[in-house]
Amino acid sequence: MTRDVSTRDIVYIALFAALMAAVNLVPPIFVGFLPVPITAQTLGVMLAGCLIGAKRGGLAILLFVLLVALGLPLLAGGNGGLGVFFGPSAGFIISWPIAAYVTGWLTEMNWKRMNAVWFFIFSVIGGIGIVYLVGIPWLAVAAKLSLFDAAKGSLVFVPGDLVKAVAAALIAETVRRSYPLMQSAR
Amino acid sequence: MTVGLYTIGSSWLHRLPAGPKVGALLAASLALFLIASPLAALLAVPIAAGVYLSTGAPPGRLLRDLRGPALLIGFVFLFHLAFGSAEDGALAVARFGTLILLASAVTLTTPVSEMAELVEWLLGPLARFGFRPEKVGLAIALAIRFIPVIAEEYRHIREAQAARGLGGNPLALIVPLVIRALKAADALADAIDARGYDA
Numbered sequence: 001m002t003r004d005v006s007t008r009d010i011v012y013i014a015l016f017a018a019l020m021a022a023v024n025l026v027p028p029i030f031v032g033f034l035p036v037p038i039t040a041q042t043l044g045v046m047l048a049g050c051l052i053g054a055k056r057g058g059l060a061i062l063l064f065v066l067l068v069a070l071g072l073p074l075l076a077g078g079n080g081g082l083g084v085f086f087g088p089s090a091g092f093i094i095s096w097p098i099a100a101y102v103t104g105w106l107t108e109m110n111w112k113r114m115n116a117v118w119f120f121i122f123s124v125i126g127g128i129g130i131v132y133l134v135g136i137p138w139l140a141v142a143a144k145l146s147l148f149d150a151a152k153g154s155l156v157f158v159p160g161d162l163v164k165a166v167a168a169a170l171i172a173e174t175v176r177r178s179y180p181l182m183q184s185a186r
Numbered sequence: 187m188t189v190g191l192y193t194i195g196s197s198w199l200h201r202l203p204a205g206p207k208v209g210a211l212l213a214a215s216l217a218l219f220l221i222a223s224p225l226a227a228l229l230a231v232p233i234a235a236g237v238y239l240s241t242g243a244p245p246g247r248l249l250r251d252l253r254g255p256a257l258l259i260g261f262v263f264l265f266h267l268a269f270g271s272a273e274d275g276a277l278a279v280a281r282f283g284t285l286i287l288l289a290s291a292v293t294l295t296t297p298v299s300e301m302a303e304l305v306e307w308l309l310g311p312l313a314r315f316g317f318r319p320e321k322v323g324l325a326i327a328l329a330i331r332f333i334p335v336i337a338e339e340y341r342h343i344r345e346a347q348a349a350r351g352l353g354g355n356p357l358a359l360i361v362p363l364v365i366r367a368l369k370a371a372d373a374l375a376d377a378i379d380a381r382g383y384d385a
Contacts, residue, residue: 007375008371010328011328011374011375014329014332015332015336016367017329018329018333018335018336019367021329022337023363025337043360047364051364063329067330070301070302071190071301072190072191072333079254080293081191081293082289084254084255086215086288087254087255087258087282088261143266143278144266144270144277145262145278149265153261167356167357167360171360171364179365179368
């Protein structure tokens with residue numbers, strides 16, 4: 001997979017990792033009926049998959065996660081360092097590269113028919129489905145919770161994630177129409 | 187120059203190379219998950235706090251590092267109280283507390299550049315499979331260089347959109363940011379290619 005990573009790919013990967021960091025500067029949105037604020041973090045994950053494809057999107061988010069592990073305070077609220085990988089939400093963070101890869105793979109497979117609706121569906125599958133598929137079992141094991149309890153506790157984040165998937169779809173569709181993306185991708 | 191959460195100091199943890207520190211951290215996390223007794227796990231918390239404070243970091247910083255995950259850990263504990271046993275809850279909280287403190291102590295005492303060198307060293311053996319660790323180094327360096335550039339772009343865009351009354355619209359903020367990042371990436375890739383890197 002990594003064997004055919006060109007210089008251009010590396011630049012895209014690095015700039016999307018940096019973009020992911022910058023997206024976290026967008027202040028969290030508080031929606032009245034939700035107990036937790038909506039942060040932009042998984043929005044960056046969805047966008048990377050939608051816009052630069054599976055390999056580059058996945059590696060960009062992997063690079064971002066690596067930068068956090070190296071000690072840069074890039075997560076929402078200025079969190080970072082090795083500590084976040086030993087907290088309850090570690091599984092969710094570790095799932096992000098896989099999520100971006102899956103969203104990117106689905107997007108590449110269906111590039112000719114992409115529109116906002118498909119971007120939304122693929123963002124939901126990768127950015128919500130995969131993230132919870134990895135994050136919830138991880139949380140259950142790390143916190144000695146049952147799978148069901150861990151899933152229940154994670155449900156509060158789903159409405160915010162759906163809002164983000166809508167935003168990611170609208171952004172991806174607008175960018176797709178205004179900038180040549182996949183021509184240079186392959 | 188210091189970027190990130192590293193703070194300058196001369197404690198014993200500062201003097202230790204990155205490799206042994208990360209190794210010890212992984213060993214500690216494995217040990218904690220093998221310990222089944224809540225009491226032993228709870229005893230590990232003050233030890234971890236001691237390690238953290240021995241780096242010379244002020245206690246206020248310790249509290250700040252724990253405040254982020256505190257809400258989630260509190261949720262976990264409440265779930266245990268409501269649906270399981272208090273013992274399991276205490277064990278989970280003690281594990282998280284200990285490991286977060288130890289991991290933060292490593293991050294606090296290891297510069298980002300040293301951690302990046304460790305990653306390149308760990309990836310070294312992959313070279314014989316045609317994998318190039320120095321490409322990872324290039325990607326890390328580029329990303330760190332471009333985080334402030336893109337953050338600055340974000341501030342420009344936010345001001346411009348605020349002047350149009352669109353300051354609170356995520357679409358109006360992120361679309362131009364993404365397009366500028368893509369343009370910057372294309373220009374940068376052309377520049378690198380023009381100089382014959384990797385040719």
